[in-house]
Amino acid sequence: MVKTARAVAPGVVVAVCFLIAAVEGYDIQAFGVAAPRLVPELGLDSSQQGWAASAAMIGLVLGAFAGGWLADRTGRKPVLIASVIGFGLCSIWTALSHDYETLLAARFITGLGFGGAMPNLIAVAAEISRPERRGATVSAMFCGMPAGGAAVALAARLWGEALDWRMIFVAGGVLPLLLVPVIVLLLPETRPAAAPAADRRLLPALFAGGRAVPTLLLWAANILTLVILYLMLNWLPTLVVAKGLPPADGAAASLAFNIVGVAGALALGVVTDRLGHRWTLAAAYAGLAVAILALSRAEGAAAVLTLSAAAGFLVLGAQYALYALAPMLYGPSVRAAGAGAAVGVGRFGSIIGPLLAGELRHAGWAAGQVIDAMAPLAVGAGLAVVVLTMVARLKAD
Incomplete structure (x- = not known):
């Protein structure tokens, strides 16, 4: 510290x-x-x-x-x-x-x-x-x-x-x-105290010393997670209504997604501190894929609200756990730059997610099919984190 x-x-x-x-x-x-x-x-x-x-x-x-x-x-x-x-x-x-x-x-x-x-x-x-x-x-x-x-x-x-x-x-x-x-x-x-200029150059900080693969895997996990998160934030009420439920249920699903997501962020933060990122996040992403597939098939309001809450719990928890993982890859003198790169690259997912849903709906995909499309992304993000934690030399200074 x-x-x-x-x-x-x-x-x-x-x-x-x-x-x-x-x-x-x-x-x-x-x-x-x-x-x-x-x-x-x-x-x-x-x-x-x-x-x-x-x-x-x-x-x-x-x-x-x-x-x-x-x-x-x-x-x-x-x-x-x-x-x-x-x-x-x-x-x-x-x-x-x-x-x-x-x-x-x-x-x-x-x-x-x-x-x-x-x-x-x-x-x-x-x-x-x-x-x-x-x-x-x-x-x-x-x-x-x-x-x-x-x-x-x-x-x-x-x-x-x-x-x-x-x-x-x-x-x-x-x-x-x-x-x-x-x-x-x-x-x-x-x-921290200033480090030599060579140690603070961004590209070597991100890719030298065996950090190239972990950096790219961290970016991939961030992008995939934010595609899911921002697709849900922007489209969940619309997709719920498209399943035949009233607008009030769409708004309630969005509220449940956000509120329970706060609990997920806190819970996964504590669990990753105790058990590590690898299997905690692997389980979170696997659970997210299951919740997404179940949500796409849910019909009643109670099921939709419950599964929306579960998806929010897992995707927000996973995203904030990734934020905590980022500083562990980089030394103190380039920590903000490394975290900034992960945030910046990951945010392409926040741009892609809403656009992807719009294009799929425009192409004639049903609401359930759009939700289903996110499940492989959750699996991909989980695999990226597992490989990242296996190959990275995580810093705990």
Whole structure:
């Protein structure tokens, strides 16, 4: 565990990082919640809506690479502060958008802030926790993301038609800005002492010293897992309705997926700390494949809700366990850059997932067939993790 610049209780650091993840999760989900009112007001067609929804994820990919690289040179804390200010201000910019071009630019730059924050949260978790608690610490921090997403969905449900879509983004901008003084006061700098420049070059850090195969396997597992996760986040209610159930059951399935997913993230974080990543994640991905296949065949509301919850428990738990695994592959001087690369490459899955579902539905696939298509991806991700943990030299500094 890396010593921080000043004594701050790890629980306080986890709480601050949880709040950062929560405001980020709120803003990531805000577009989907606001879309039913935003799209007609700005006169967007379906293609423009798709690009506006994906713009933040594209920005996140670039921001994750840049934010991780920069933090290993300047420190975690300044990059985190800049990232939070950036996506806070750009959320307000989104609220002020009156045309497609402005909206697209605002969401893209918002995504840069998202990306800058994520690898640094992973690095901070790795550096303030004992190796035997790393999985639980990372999972606890990142549980803020589904919690924030659930909060914006719940707010929209409670206020209903009375809620202006612009106010969703105003709140998503003000909350991060209010959090900045908390970060400044309570979050310590955890970056280790500077290493020689040669040791901090990104490509050697990712691929030299026997890390090429583990790095590629980690990227593959992240991509496959995020295809499943974002397909479910964006399409689960629609697919449930397409199975003949009412819209209320689709919304309930999505809520169950997210809420129970928080429990899965915490549970798998604890289990991986005790039993290791290899067989814990292999079992999680196998269970996810079974839950997906069962969900595709479920008919009644009770079965759909139960299996949606099970899928959320397993896929969110597996994704956050992968976040905890990433820092173990890389040394402290390139930890944020390595985690950022895994986050950035993995986020291609978050772009592919919703597009894949749309293309399959457009091609005439039934809802159950679209859900079935995710089962082989879960198996592939599980195999990638098993091989990764067999060949990698995991670091527990």
